[in-house]
Amino acid sequence: MKKLVYIFTYKLPDVSGESNGNGVIKKIWNQYEIFRKSYDTYLLGYTGNQIGLFHEDKITIMPNSFLKVPRRWNLFAAGEKIAQEMGASFFYIRYGFSDGIFVKMLRAIKKSGASTILEIPTFPYKRTFYRDRLLHRLIMRPLDCHYRKKLFHYVDRIATFSEDRKIFGIPCIHIVNGISVNSIPVRKPVPHKDAIHLIGVASMRSSHGYDRMISGLSEYYRNGGERKIVFHVVGDGPELPKYKDMVEKYSLQSHVIFHGPQFGEALDELFNSSDVAVECLGCHRNNIFIESSLKSREYVARGIPMISSCKIDVIPEDFPYLLPIPGDESPVDISEVLKFYDKVYKAEPVETVIQKMRAFALLHFDMENTMQPILQEFERMKSENE
Missing domain, CATH: 3.40.50 (Rossmann fold)
Structure with missing residues (x-):
């Protein structure tokens, strides 16, 4: 050999x-x-x-x-x-x-x-x-x-x-940037009616753009928004202090939770309790408008719908489990996030969403193929x- x-x-x-x-x-x-x-x-x-x-x-x-x-x-x-x-x-x-x-x-x-x-x-x-x-x-x-x-x-x-x-x-x-799909746990959704739970897992750099989500939440509640949304921020990195300052400034402590780096079962549990994942919201800051991150693959493999401001190379424009948002500095429009959430989970059972996303991952970016x-x-x- x-x-x-x-x-x-x-x-x-x-x-x-x-x-x-x-x-x-x-x-x-x-x-x-x-x-x-x-x-x-x-x-x-x-x-x-x-x-x-x-x-x-x-x-x-x-x-x-x-x-x-x-x-x-x-x-x-x-x-x-x-x-x-x-x-x-x-x-x-x-x-x-x-x-x-x-x-x-x-x-x-x-x-x-x-x-x-x-x-x-x-x-x-x-x-x-x-x-x-x-x-x-x-x-x-x-x-x-x-x-x-x-x-x-x-x-x-x-x-x-x-x-x-x-x-x-x-x-x-x-x-194509591939992953070993079978090494990624499938999301096992935990029923909850108290809130809509978002999750973002990243090394907290400017290109991740989570400041746009925090600003969006601030605008939503300042304008009378009533539905409870919780954004779980997982990871560490240079932008984290900025995010924490924004949360304190906007009094969003009950809506943005910082978990620090999480791995294994602890990370799986956070995904199981979440409804929508947050991908890159700031790629435009690096003049990147088509991305192929491993994180986007992991979200799809786990079976969790996601939000992104950047076109993802292997995902078609009509993919029902991706909410595209503008690639600019505007705060995330939370009303659009809520419409996306309602559309996805009212159209079919969550188990069907997970199964379809997993099948897509196996077909399009499993490393055996890529x-x-x-x-x-x-x-x-x-x-x-x-």
Whole structure:
């Protein structure tokens, strides 16, 4: 069986595949499960402050090539060593940004005769990656802009969720951001008549736009709204203090509840008690108008209707379980949310809603299906090299 090495600048999952609620790590594990059905697959990533190579339920600590440097230097140095010594046929790399040590690893992979597919999760990534941090603007951005021009010498294909035919001069494979649907629990609705419960699970960045929902609730009650709505905010992040200040300012403590990060059964219980999920309400702030987030997939897989201000790539415009709202800075129109809620749950039993959404998820973005273009491309490369 040919060997495949998957390299990423994230923490390795533990030997059981546990991701501790990190959606990216969960996705990496699910991709690993798909790859290992066809190839002898290795994962190269972080374990604490060290570099680990995961293979067959065992993590091997790789020796550091550098001292007192960013971890990614030692990660890519380990990748270079693996390319020189392991005899792997394929490398799949989740892209962060380009610099000299990254390109040096790619050069070693190319020299070894292996084929490389680079996955770029978000493109264009300028606003989402560089943000406003001084380190990003003054160091990482110039490095990336310089070294990414060299990628076409060493990378065979780029896997992207965008519609680009080429990125950095490299032909693209168009894929759908998939999840392992069967790993997502189905919502088990808890009957309640006291209120309409909304839930938003996020890392609380500006692009999530939950301030628009809080402002909308404030306007609804200030204008005499009578139906009780509770917005459950799950997670942590840089925008959380702002959200808490808004709730206090508008006296919405009984309508917005902050739960902090939640995982496992605790998170499942919150979903079971909720009626509508809140997806991205601020993607326009990053000039993104079509999104493919893992969270949108999870909401559909769980069977919970959702609200979004951004078009979701795999969901058609007539999807009855999605309420599209304007992609701007206006407060969420709560009256439209209430109409959506009434329309969904008066049209059919909640169990039917859940069943239909789950079936849609299995058909359209289960990873068994979405990873096929990658596997087919690796097979094509293998045939060419034999």
